[in-house]
Amino acid sequence: MRKWIVSVSLLLVFCHSYHVRAAVRMADIEPYVREVGWTEMDLQRYLLQYHRTLADFATKEELKRWLGPPVTEAGVERLLQRYQLTEEQLEALLGQFGETIQDYTWMNDLDTAVRFYLRTYEHMQRVHDALSSLEFTEDEAKRLFDHVRALPANGKRELQAQATRLTDGKNDLEVLADVWQQLLRTLQLKADMYIVATGQMKPVSARELLERNARDEDVWIALSDEEGMRIMDLQLPKRTNVVDAMIETEKELLTAGQLAYDMKGTLYGQKMANTASPYVANMVWGVVLLFIGLFLFRKKKVVR
Template structure:
């Protein structure tokens, strides 16, 4: 019995404390793989960052390769075209609507994921695009906004969308339309810009004057619905994303409120992309060390029970 107990204790120690350090990616193997990809290590870090990952999350080059998948080659691209019954020209047109090109992709799995998402949401994007074009938003500016929404922190985006949707719904529930109500609606726009890290600049053009007048405080503008409102949108680095204009006819028909809904829909589309496309590519990088610890715990319990049983048997014989 003592011999059996010793074996269990030895197994317990071996499994609970595995010999050797946790495996890591060898630098030489990584550099060879990067050479095949024609990438620098910074390129790889930037790519993994999209998935909130780093090289520390991988324990071998093989595991990294499995996560990244096949490279974007003409042969591998044919698999995607066949899967979705697309021609090469149709694929290019679809990606272009979202501001992408085939050569933008290093890995075929990314093209596959994006095509799947875009085909499922193409109609949604067309509705948003058609409506916002009423306010001068071009297809290229729509792409700029999509890229911007992809670039910001997604952790709070859904919550911000819900808060802003509630506010715009409360505004629309009010039947009276006054300068104060227009100001409240414009303030919702300002809150939306702040939530999505967009820096706006407002300009007012009266019917009698063609010069756009910068406005720092919208509350100072008298009879705002009798003017034309221009909005220029920049990211936090100062790059212009888009500009929109709202005529007095638009303001009188309350389309300004509906335009908030469509911008929120565009932001939600970006959030859905992050969740369904980027989220599903997260790797299974769990190591066997947790499982070893659980086995070790199990053997510890068995060893303890054997020790107690042996002790009782010894005391009984005495």
């Protein structure tokens, strides 16, 4: 009897182990991926955003369920009805974040984004309104959000802390300069700041700019990621109070950064929460079966 119990337990474990090792092949999914206009690299990049690879899916059907239905005209129409939007309103909503419907491949992602954007529309509109005088564009908003979404998730707490410092110390030039540096460090951005006068661009630091408070010169601020890719350009025209402009810029960039982190948590967190790898569960189940078998074997031995 005990041999039978152990044999069955081991057989179940090995069956589960075999199932765990099974994974969908690119050859199986490639025709479906091509249907939505993706390449193998597109799919791999998408999975990587959720810390996934093809090895995390046992079958093509499982991967398709995880991806959800692709974006179609019928799907978009149902989404518009669900949120009582027109197509023009949807495009305007996405445009606030530098996006279009065409940027989305999967309906679940588009639906999640729309719900998030509807909740945060007023905040993002305020950011746009405040920075529009500094030539902040929708394309720059998209680049900023895409950049922040690739950063570690713990940055939001630091941005919140700096927002509090800014509120408490907005009359202190040293605090303003330090908040600016902390903001850049948290968002992993580099800032090149220039005073433009008589056709020449003179580089300055944030502290020098604040102390100078130049009203008769244009100020240009270029923000790039750590690899040198330009994220945005901000321009302060003449007769601008530089201190006030820097306070407003810091405040709105802090807001935009926090929104981007919220967006990251919403778009990625929800999908990851609903897609725990089945292989972890299978492995656990296999181990449980093994322990059950060993326990029954031990119990049988004790009884004897």
